[in-house]
Amino acid sequence: MLTKRERTRLSILDTAAALASAQGLESLSIGGLATKTGMSKSGLFSHFGSREELQLATVDHAADIFAREVVVPGRSAPRGMARIWALLDGFLDYIERGVFAGGCFFATTSIEFKDRPGPVRDRIGEHVTQWRSYIEHAVEQAQELGELDPEADPRRIGFELNAFVQSAKSQHAFFGDDRAFVDARAAVRDRLESLRAKERLTV
Amino acid sequence: MLTKRERTRLSILDTAAALASAQGLESLSIGGLATKTGMSKSGLFSHFGSREELQLATVDHAADIFAREVVVPGRSAPRGMARIWALLDGFLDYIERGVFAGGCFFATTSIEFKDRPGPVRDRIGEHVTQWRSYIEHAVEQAQELGELDPEADPRRIGFELNAFVQSAKSQHAFFGDDRAFVDARAAVRDRLESLRAKERLTV
DNA sequence: CAAAGAATAGAACGAGCGTGCTCTTTTTGT
DNA sequence: ACAAAAAGAGCACGCTCGTTCTATTCTTTG
Numbered sequence: 001m002l003t004k005r006e007r008t009r010l011s012i013l014d015t016a017a018a019l020a021s022a023q024g025l026e027s028l029s030i031g032g033l034a035t036k037t038g039m040s041k042s043g044l045f046s047h048f049g050s051r052e053e054l055q056l057a058t059v060d061h062a063a064d065i066f067a068r069e070v071v072v073p074g075r076s077a078p079r080g081m082a083r084i085w086a087l088l089d090g091f092l093d094y095i096e097r098g099v100f101a102g103g104c105f106f107a108t109t110s111i112e113f114k115d116r117p118g119p120v121r122d123r124i125g126e127h128v129t130q131w132r133s134y135i136e137h138a139v140e141q142a143q144e145l146g147e148l149d150p151e152a153d154p155r156r157i158g159f160e161l162n163a164f165v166q167s168a169k170s171q172h173a174f175f176g177d178d179r180a181f182v183d184a185r186a187a188v189r190d191r192l193e194s195l196r197a198k199e200r201l202t203v
Numbered sequence: 204m205l206t207k208r209e210r211t212r213l214s215i216l217d218t219a220a221a222l223a224s225a226q227g228l229e230s231l232s233i234g235g236l237a238t239k240t241g242m243s244k245s246g247l248f249s250h251f252g253s254r255e256e257l258q259l260a261t262v263d264h265a266a267d268i269f270a271r272e273v274v275v276p277g278r279s280a281p282r283g284m285a286r287i288w289a290l291l292d293g294f295l296d297y298i299e300r301g302v303f304a305g306g307c308f309f310a311t312t313s314i315e316f317k318d319r320p321g322p323v324r325d326r327i328g329e330h331v332t333q334w335r336s337y338i339e340h341a342v343e344q345a346q347e348l349g350e351l352d353p354e355a356d357p358r359r360i361g362f363e364l365n366a367f368v369q370s371a372k373s374q375h376a377f378f379g380d381d382r383a384f385v386d387a388r389a390a391v392r393d394r395l396e397s398l399r400a401k402e403r404l405t406v
Numbered sequence: 407c408a409a410a411g412a413a414t415a416g417a418a419c420g421a422g423c424g425t426g427c428t429c430t431t432t433t434t435g436t
Numbered sequence: 437a438c439a440a441a442a443a444g445a446g447c448a449c450g451c452t453c454g455t456t457c458t459a460t461t462c463t464t465t466g
Contacts, residue, residue: 004433005443022318027229030424042426043444051424102318111314114377115225115305125377159386163370167362170369174317174328183362194397207463208413233454245456246414254454 009047012037013061016054021062022102024112025055025120055120062105063127069094071134080145081192084138084161088188091165092181095172103173106131107166135162149195157195164188212250215240216264219257224265225305227315228258228323258323265308266330272297274337283348284395287341287364291391294368295384298375306376309334310369338365352398360398367391 002010015036020028030051034044048054070090077086095104102108110128113121136158142148148157168184171177205213218240223231233254237247251257273293280289298307305311313331316324339361345351351360371387374380 003442008443024227024229024315026227029422031422040445041424042446045425046444049425108314108317110377111311111373112227114311128377155382156386156389159370159374159383160367160390163366163387163390164363166373167366167369170314171362174313174331179358180362183359184366186359187363187366206412211413232452234452243415244454245416248455249414 012044012047013058016058017062017065017105018101020058021100021105021108025058025109026112028055028058052120056123059120059123065099069099080142080147081196084142084192087135087138088161088165089185092168092184095169096181104169107169132158132162147196152195160191161188215247215250216261219261220265220268220308221304223261224303224308224311228261228312229315231258255323259326262323262326268302272302283345283350284399287345287395290338290341291364291368292388295371295387298372299384307372310372335361335365350399355398363394364391
């Protein structure tokens, strides 16, 4: 069983991640978070020791949630086309389910910290890079299995597919527009089909 | 000729837009902006009357710059495929040229204000919507001219094309990765080609 | 060139921020 | 059940923020 400290800490981080996904990590004030969780400023503060440590812990906590909600389910799908689709569809699903109050934690924070050098920025970058590499790797596997055009550049395919889902996320976050999900799924499906068809012709 | 007030105001807004494109509109502090422009807090403040007015003026000023740098040149290209390309290529060009210090003003601020209701959010939304509608309209014109598959949904094509350039911008902003521009231009060109070819087959 | 008016500086305010400190309450191990 | 230890509350600090007020310095115009 977790100690009280750990339980409290996790509950704080849940609130922090939800709040930061909406308003950004810089808007995370110790006082505001304390009010939201029903604690005193100093009581909450003692869990982290500094504001920056709180931000880092929040980033890592959000990454855990993202892994649990998107990456793990996606990777349990069979290799190849199925897994590519599972990752991207799973991503859109996680946005639609509203796992984070403000849409996508890493969308908000990666833009927020793009020009703020430091450990927080670095940590965010690691997680974003990892996501991109998951997609790229899934594309490579599909090529190895002969399901996807071997001539295609995995990085570029990854770029395009990720662009669709990220763009849907942005559009939904700002305008609340659900058609973005329809557009994104259709765009991903069409793009994958075009890459599969090409291979069939050459076989 | 412009009055001194207007000249000073414009110079402040240039600095403000550059700063906000990097750090966001909420990080625009009166004091910081005063230091950056070599003015006193109160002297600068008197140009706007409130922080929110400063933010609104900054948004509009950034929109003026965007129009001058991207929209006007793009619209001067001949209708049809050429104009679609001019708009998207011009957008990428404007990011590459570093017109705004922090990449793209509206990318930063639209995410920042997605969950902050109020006049600033509304103003940002207007400009973003306008950009999307320019692209969509250019696609429709290409269809009318018979250059682009009339079966295609202009909104979805607009979504896809915009997704490519926006994604390149994000990737460049955070990672400084110039390959994103290569990927994005290739993705846009391929997508436009695929829509042109389809039409040729049916003619 | 002087008077009128616009533009800016300087100081001060109340509020909220991150962060230490000390004291009290709650949890834990025996 | 009780002592030891952990967790949290309450308060105070120096700082920066947006904003206001008053005084001073520039521009413009007759």
